[in-house]
Amino acid sequence: MSRWSEGTQERARQIIARYPEKRSAVMPLLYLAMSEEGYLTGDGMEEVGRWCEITPAQVLSVASFYTMYKRERTGQYLVSCCTSITCMLLGGDDVLHAVEDESGVPHGETDDDGLLSVEHVECIGACGGAPAVQVNYELIEGVSPEKARQLIRWLESARPEVVNSDEMQALFGARRSFDWAISEVNGATGPYPAFQPLGTVGSEVAD
Numbered sequence: 001m002s003r004w005s006e007g008t009q010e011r012a013r014q015i016i017a018r019y020p021e022k023r024s025a026v027m028p029l030l031y032l033a034m035s036e037e038g039y040l041t042g043d044g045m046e047e048v049g050r051w052c053e054i055t056p057a058q059v060l061s062v063a064s065f066y067t068m069y070k071r072e073r074t075g076q077y078l079v080s081c082c083t084s085i086t087c088m089l090l091g092g093d094d095v096l097h098a099v100e101d102e103s104g105v106p107h108g109e110t111d112d113d114g115l116l117s118v119e120h121v122e123c124i125g126a127c128g129g130a131p132a133v134q135v136n137y138e139l140i141e142g143v144s145p146e147k148a149r150q151l152i153r154w155l156e157s158a159r160p161e162v163v164n165s166d167e168m169q170a171l172f173g174a175r176r177s178f179d180w181a182i183s184e185v186n187g188a189t190g191p192y193p194a195f196q197p198l199g200t201v202g203s204e205v206a207d
C-alpha cells in the first residue's frame with residue numbers, strides 16, 4: 001500500500017514505464033518523493049525503493065551523493081547563489097552576502113517560518129550571465145547585490161505560488177547567457193527541480 005497520493009503514484013507509473021529497468025527510475029522518483037513531502041524522508045526513500053525494487057541502502061546511496069536531493073526540511077523558497085569562479089569574479093560572494101543579510105538566513109540554513117532556505121552552490125551552468133542565482137532551481141542571471149535584496153523582499157511579500165525564471169529575470173536580472181534560450185513557461189511550485197517533462201511537478205508526463 002503506497003503512502004503517496006494517487007496523482008504521484010500515477011506519475012511514478014508513467015516514469016517507470018519509460019525505462020527498461022525499474023531501478024533506472026530512481027532519480028526522478030526521488031524528486032517525486034520530495035514533491036510529496038517537501039524533502040526526502042526515510043519513509044519517502046523506502047517508498048522509492050519499493051517502486052524501483054531496490055534496497056533502502058541503494059536508494060540512500062543515490063540520495064546522499066547529489067546535493068539537490070534534500071534530506072532535511074527546506075523552506076518554501078530555496079535560494080541558491082553561485083559562488084564558483086566566474087560568478088565569484090563578478091561579485092557572486094557579494095550577492096550571497098546580500099541574500100544572507102536581507103533574509104537573515106545564513107548559508108545552509110532555513111528560517112524559523114519555513115519560508116526561505118539559503119545556500120551557496122557550485123557552477124549552475126550560467127557563467128555567461130554571472131552572477132547567477134536560482135530560486136527553486138529557476139534561474140536568474142546578472143544579479144547585483146541590490147537586486148538580490150529586492151528578490152528576497154519580493155519573495156517575503158509576494159510569496160508567489162509558482163516561481164518562474166523569465167518573470168524573475170525581468171524583475172531582478174540583467175545580462176543573460178543566451179537571449180535565444182527556450183522560454184520558461186511552467187515555473188516551479190516547490191524547492192525541487194521542476195523537470196516538467198518527467199511530470200515531477202504538477203504536470204503530466206510528456207509523450
Ligand code: FES
Binds near residue numbers: 083085086124125
Ligand atoms: S560560475 Fe556561476 S554559473 Fe558558472
